[in-house]
Amino acid sequence: MNLPPIGMLVLLFILLMPVYVTLASWLFAEPRDGRTASIGIVYMGVIAVLMIGATAGLGVAFWVIANLPL
Amino acid sequence: MTARTDYSLDHLRGISKGYLLLIGVLFVGVLFTLEAIIHQVQRGLVMTDLAQQGTQGGATWGLYIGTFEWFAGMAVGTLAITGYIRFNQLDQYDMIARIGNIWAFICGLSAAWLIIIDLGTPHRVLVILTNWHETVLHSPLAWDVTFVTTLMVFTLTMLVLSLRLDFLRMDNDLPLHTSIVKRLVSIGATEEEIPKLESMRQWLGLGLIVLALTAGLVPGLLLGVVGGQPGYFGAESGIIFLVSGMLTGIALLSVTAGILRMRYSWRDKLSNPVMRGLGQMMAAFGFVWLIVMFVDVTTVITDMAPFYEQRIGDAMITGSLAPFFWASILLVAVPTFFLAAAKYRLGVRLQTLAGFSILFGVWIKSNLTVMEPLLFPNLPGIQGTYTPTIVEWVITLGAIAIALFLFVVALKFIPLATVRTTEVSNE
Numbered sequence: 001m002n003l004p005p006i007g008m009l010v011l012l013f014i015l016l017m018p019v020y021v022t023l024a025s026w027l028f029a030e031p032r033d034g035r036t037a038s039i040g041i042v043y044m045g046v047i048a049v050l051m052i053g054a055t056a057g058l059g060v061a062f063w064v065i066a067n068l069p070l
Numbered sequence: 071m072t073a074r075t076d077y078s079l080d081h082l083r084g085i086s087k088g089y090l091l092l093i094g095v096l097f098v099g100v101l102f103t104l105e106a107i108i109h110q111v112q113r114g115l116v117m118t119d120l121a122q123q124g125t126q127g128g129a130t131w132g133l134y135i136g137t138f139e140w141f142a143g144m145a146v147g148t149l150a151i152t153g154y155i156r157f158n159q160l161d162q163y164d165m166i167a168r169i170g171n172i173w174a175f176i177c178g179l180s181a182a183w184l185i186i187i188d189l190g191t192p193h194r195v196l197v198i199l200t201n202w203h204e205t206v207l208h209s210p211l212a213w214d215v216t217f218v219t220t221l222m223v224f225t226l227t228m229l230v231l232s233l234r235l236d237f238l239r240m241d242n243d244l245p246l247h248t249s250i251v252k253r254l255v256s257i258g259a260t261e262e263e264i265p266k267l268e269s270m271r272q273w274l275g276l277g278l279i280v281l282a283l284t285a286g287l288v289p290g291l292l293l294g295v296v297g298g299q300p301g302y303f304g305a306e307s308g309i310i311f312l313v314s315g316m317l318t319g320i321a322l323l324s325v326t327a328g329i330l331r332m333r334y335s336w337r338d339k340l341s342n343p344v345m346r347g348l349g350q351m352m353a354a355f356g357f358v359w360l361i362v363m364f365v366d367v368t369t370v371i372t373d374m375a376p377f378y379e380q381r382i383g384d385a386m387i388t389g390s391l392a393p394f395f396w397a398s399i400l401l402v403a404v405p406t407f408f409l410a411a412a413k414y415r416l417g418v419r420l421q422t423l424a425g426f427s428i429l430f431g432v433w434i435k436s437n438l439t440v441m442e443p444l445l446f447p448n449l450p451g452i453q454g455t456y457t458p459t460i461v462e463w464v465i466t467l468g469a470i471a472i473a474l475f476l477f478v479v480a481l482k483f484i485p486l487a488t489v490r491t492t493e494v495s496n497e
Contacts, residue, residue, distance in 0.1 A: 007207035010291070015216050018224060018281040025273035033266035039258055040270055044227045051222050056199055058186065063193035066111045 076338040077165070077487055081330075082248050089478075096475040103468025106461045107187070115190040117461045121454075129444035129456040131188075133466040136437030138184040140318065141469070143311055143436070145177035145221060146285045147319015152228065153278025156271055165339040165487040166348070168232065169326050170319070172480050175225040177322075180473045182218050187465055210292045217288045224281055228274050229484075230255045235267045236488045251483050286312045301370055301382035302443035310439065313362050317355040317402075318432050321425040324348040326477075328422030330486075339487050349414035349421050356406030356428065363399065363435070381453070382446045391442065394434055401431025 003009075022044075026037045074080075110117045121128025152170040155163045186192045198205070198215060205212040234255045244252060289311040327348060331340040370383035386395045405424030409416060416424065445454040458466070 005207040007209065007213065010213055011206055011216065014284050014287060015213060015220065017284055018220065018277045021280050022224075022274055022277035025276065026270050029269055029273055031265050031269060033263060036263040036266040036270065040227070040231060043230050044223065047226045047230070048219075048223045051219055051226070052199070055195055055219075059193045059195035059199070062111055062186075062191075062195070065108055066191060066193060068108075068112070070108065070112060
């Protein structure tokens with residue numbers, strides 16, 4: 001039997017563990033309040049997109065600096 | 071009228087001469103850093119003294135990676151403390167959680183920044199991002215990138231949620247710039263959501279603790295794959311990283327809290343028991359760090375050590391690296407012993423000084439840990455040298471200046487705790 005790649009296991013069972021804990025408890029812990037939980041999840045999603053976007057933006061900025069005629 | 075000794079959002083208002091001077095000095099530091107970065111990005115990593123170990127007699131990693139370890143450790147330490155306070159709802163440490171939250175984000179950012187700088191052509195970040203879906207299947211470095219991104223997303227989410235809750239409980243007049251922050255985090259906020267927000271903040275605290283635990287695994291995986299070299303024991307490096315991180319994280323919070331208390335005398339939020347609590351944790355982790363260092367160095371100084379190990383041991387204990395090694399040990403050991411001997415009642419001023427000393431000591435050791443095995447590789451007769459260039463010094467110290475700059479600016483925008491309006495209404 002072939003195991004899935006080690007990285008897949010590390011990603012799913014270690015690195016994403018805090019995400020599972022947080023999302024599950026926001027959705028299912030008392031007091032239940034779907035509206036507030038959804039707002040929290042949307043905030044988290046937007047922040048994640050902003051962070052990855054900013055990293056890409058930094059890469060582009062460095063590319064520009066590297067090619068400036070200085 | 072006597073001066074107020076309770077927290078009153080006063081740090082958000084007005085700009086003193088001292089603050090302007092501090093911002094000015096840090097900003098000049100930021101500009102110098104930018105210059106050095108342009109210099110390095112245009113000419114490449116050849117502007118540093120980094121070189122191939124062995125054949126070129128150099129060290130492939132230097133100040134950037136050493137300081138990265140220091141920042142990454144502090145990020146994990148402050149993250150763990152913030153999560154612990156929020157999950158256990160230790161309300162007297164409310165302000166420490168906020169300070170730790172801000173620092174965890176800034177330290178994570180600074181750590182990522184130094185790695186990007188060390189990539190040589192830093193626009194390789196684009197390659198890392200676009201290839202992530204493949205590299206994550208096998209590369210510990212891609213796991214680290216994933217972890218750092220998660221860390222920044224989680225700390226920022228914690229900041230947003232806890233601020234949203236604080237703003238819902240306060241009806242103070244806020245300065246314009248803070249009310250912009252309030253508007254950003256309060257989209258759709260109503261008073262009815264306070265109980266749920268409290269619960270979400272608590273559970274996100276658990277998320278942060280789990281993140282700190284998985285963070286403890288990542289450097290173990292990352293440093294472990296480098297394999298045993300003289301003076302470098304892969305699996306042990308993960309433990310050293312975690313202990314150093316907890317120690318510097320607490321030291322950073324103690325220093326910040328100490329300076330804020332000396333400047334603003336918030337004796338309600340930064341009370342004597344809170345300051346002593348920080349001192350106690352700092353001393354406890356100081357002792358753990360010293361034990362770990364003793365264990366680490368024992369391997370390379372006893373007669374049982376293989377030849378290549380002994381060369382490093384000699385260099386560290388009595389040779390070329392000795393001044394740095396002993397400085398780092400003393401800078402941690404002396405304040406740790408004094409803190410414990412005084413039963414954590416050194417006073418705010420001395421405790422802050424102790425925190426600074428510990429931060430500096432661990433910073434030196436973080437750099438040594440990276441360089442030792444690279445300067446004395448597994449090759450007979452070869453001993454490397456490494457002297458950081460001016461570009462490296464400016465970018466490294468600049469990273470610290472940028473981190474301080476971000477924190478000092480954040481201090482003007484973000485309330486550090488809730489102000490209970492009902493308690494001060496009878497003034």
